[in-house]
Each structure stands twice: as C-alpha cells, then as structure tokens.
Amino acid sequence: MERSSEEEMLITKGPWTEQEDSLLFNYITVHGEGHWNSVARYTGLKRTGKSCRLRWLNYLRPNVRRGNITLQEQLLILDLHSRWGNRWSKIAEHLPGRTDNEIKNYWRTRVVKQAKQLKCDVNSKQFRDTLRFVWMPRMLERIRAQASSSAQAHQSSLISNSNTQAHSGLLSSALHAHAPSLSDSSASYNLMGADAGSCSSHSYYSDIAGNGFGGADLWTDQNICFLQHQLAHHDLF
DNA sequence: AATCCCAACAACCGCCGTCAC
DNA sequence: TGTGACGGCGGTTGTTGGGAT
Structure with a gap:
C-alpha cells in the first residue's frame, strides 16, 4: 500500500526532540519493544516505525554505552571484523552496550580513514595482514601493559573487593591471549582460540569489552608512521 | 571575530528475509 | 504461490561541534 502524499508530508525527519524521546521511551517501558509501526501510531509520533526502532536501539535503550571506545573494544572490533567483515550487528553482539551503528x-x-592515509585499500590483503599480524598484537601489548600497571595500582584495594575474582579473571583472559612478538612475523595471531562462535568465546568477548581499562586512541601519528613502515615492508608477510 | 574544514555521530534510505494471509 | 507488512541490516548522507586559519 502506498503512503498518501498527505501522510508523507506529516512524517517528521531529522533529530529527535526531548518530547519525542520521552513519548517513545514511556511507551516502550510500558508495552515493550516491537511492533514499531504501532508504536508510531499509538504514541502520536510523526515518525516512521523504522525511525522509532532506530532511535530506541541506538539511543534510548537502557545500557547503551556511548563514546570513548576503549582499547579492548577497538581490538575486538578489528579482530571480529577480520573474521566476519561488515557484519556490524554480529560484531555488536560481542560488545555489550555498543550498537552496530556506533x-x-x-x-x-x-x-577506513587511516587506510586511506596509508594509501591502502581497507579490504586489501596487505592492509588486513598488517592489522592482524602487526597492529593487533601491538594493541594487545598495550592492553597488557595497562592491565598490569592498573592491577599494581589497585592491588591492595582489590583484595577486599568482592569483585576481585571476576576482575582477575578478566586479566587472566587478556594475558592468556596469545600474541606473537612483533619480530615473529610467521606466527599466527590468535586472540581467543579456535571457536569464535561458541558461548565461551561470547563470554570472553564480553569480558574484554566490558572491562574498564583505558580508553586510549591507537591511531596516533606515531603509530600511523609505524604502520606505514610495516606496509612499506609488507613482503615480510 | 569570522570562516572554513573536518571528524564524529545521528539518522535516513534501500534492500532483503520472514511471516501471515 | 503471490503479495503486502514488517523488521533488520548495511550503506550512505546530513548535521553539528570543535579546531585551524
């Protein structure tokens, strides 16, 4: 059925207002998710069902984490993307609170921006190999360094903390992840073992993504130079 | 102070799969 | 089996805020 032009004119587009957010939030709090076209109809929102769904999932939904993608999350994104490509929703499943859109x-x-800066196709084997065999192990080293300094700094306070066991579990997960040394170009990068689709790996991803270590950005000028150098000598792969 | 540029993010669009009829 | 409604996904575009000039 085609929407009449009059109806079409009534559809609101663009940024959501506080009132709209409030209407949508209250409705879903009472009635739950789903039936998005009904949501739009019953709340009186001049939005499409799709727009309501997107607003809820990406912004209003409880537990949505926004901004500051941590080092661990960056590493996860790179790793999962190397496995699944642009399967954003699938990747998002392993980063609690993060949306596919984010x-x-x-x-x-x-x-993609950095790939361009490196004059490299983001989907090229050269770029992917550099990420996988050089860049990701490097990130992991940084995560380990952060984790150990953080652990030292908080050791005494953690002892009496009821979360100590869970926290050290995270650390051991990160520290057990195998990464080849930068000089070991023949070693394969294996972050979480063979079975990426299992429940245990899901838990592992959640642990890594959910911990609070650092929020540093890896894409610094210095690091880009390093990558450039690696790419210039990509025959080592 | 004005403007320009760019990065980051929010939101839209089009396509596709599923389901009910 | 065909068709329309709906929801989900990925690609793309629009907007905005902050830094540079």
Whole structure:
C-alpha cells in the first residue's frame, strides 16, 4: 500500500526532540519493544516505525554505552571484523552496550580513514595482514601493559573487593591471549582460540569489552608512521 | 571575530528475509 | 504461490561541534 502524499508530508525527519524521546521511551517501558509501526501510531509520533526502532536501539535503550571506545573494544572490533567483515550487528553482539551503528561509524571514521592515509585499500590483503599480524598484537601489548600497571595500582584495594575474582579473571583472559612478538612475523595471531562462535568465546568477548581499562586512541601519528613502515615492508608477510 | 574544514555521530534510505494471509 | 507488512541490516548522507586559519 502506498503512503498518501498527505501522510508523507506529516512524517517528521531529522533529530529527535526531548518530547519525542520521552513519548517513545514511556511507551516502550510500558508495552515493550516491537511492533514499531504501532508504536508510531499509538504514541502520536510523526515518525516512521523504522525511525522509532532506530532511535530506541541506538539511543534510548537502557545500557547503551556511548563514546570513548576503549582499547579492548577497538581490538575486538578489528579482530571480529577480520573474521566476519561488515557484519556490524554480529560484531555488536560481542560488545555489550555498543550498537552496530556506533561500531560501523568507528570503522568508517577511524580505520577506513587511516587506510586511506596509508594509501591502502581497507579490504586489501596487505592492509588486513598488517592489522592482524602487526597492529593487533601491538594493541594487545598495550592492553597488557595497562592491565598490569592498573592491577599494581589497585592491588591492595582489590583484595577486599568482592569483585576481585571476576576482575582477575578478566586479566587472566587478556594475558592468556596469545600474541606473537612483533619480530615473529610467521606466527599466527590468535586472540581467543579456535571457536569464535561458541558461548565461551561470547563470554570472553564480553569480558574484554566490558572491562574498564583505558580508553586510549591507537591511531596516533606515531603509530600511523609505524604502520606505514610495516606496509612499506609488507613482503615480510 | 569570522570562516572554513573536518571528524564524529545521528539518522535516513534501500534492500532483503520472514511471516501471515 | 503471490503479495503486502514488517523488521533488520548495511550503506550512505546530513548535521553539528570543535579546531585551524
């Protein structure tokens, strides 16, 4: 059925207002998610069902984490993207609180941009190999360094903390992840073992993504230079 | 102070799969 | 089996805020 032009004219587009957010939030709090076209109809919102769904999932939904993608999350995104490609929603499943939209934006604004800066196709084997065998192990080293300094700094306070066991579990997860040394170009990068689709790996991803270590940006000028150098000598792969 | 540029993010669009009829 | 409604996904575009000039 085609929407009449009169109806078409009534559809609001663009940024959501506080009142709209409030209407949508209250409705879903009472009635739950789903039936998005009904949501639009019953709340009186002049929005499409799709627009309501998107607003809820990307912004209003409880537990949505926004901004400051941590080092661990960056590493996860790179790793999962190397496995699944642009399957943003699938990747998002392993980053609690992150939306596919946010991950997609991160990829486009950071990774693709840097690939361009390196005069490299983001989908080329050269770039992917550099990420996988050089860049990701490097990130992991940084995560380890952060984790150990953080652990030292908080050791005494953690002892009496009821979360100590869970926290050290995170650390051991990160520290057990195998990464080849930078000089070991023949070693394969294996972050979380063979079975990426299992429940245990899901838990592992959640642990890594959910911990609070650092929020540093890896895409510094210094690091880009390093990558450039690696790419210039990509025959080592 | 004005403007320009660019990065980051929010939102829209089009396509596709599923389901009910 | 065909068709329309709906929801989900990925690509793309629009907007905005901050830094540079």
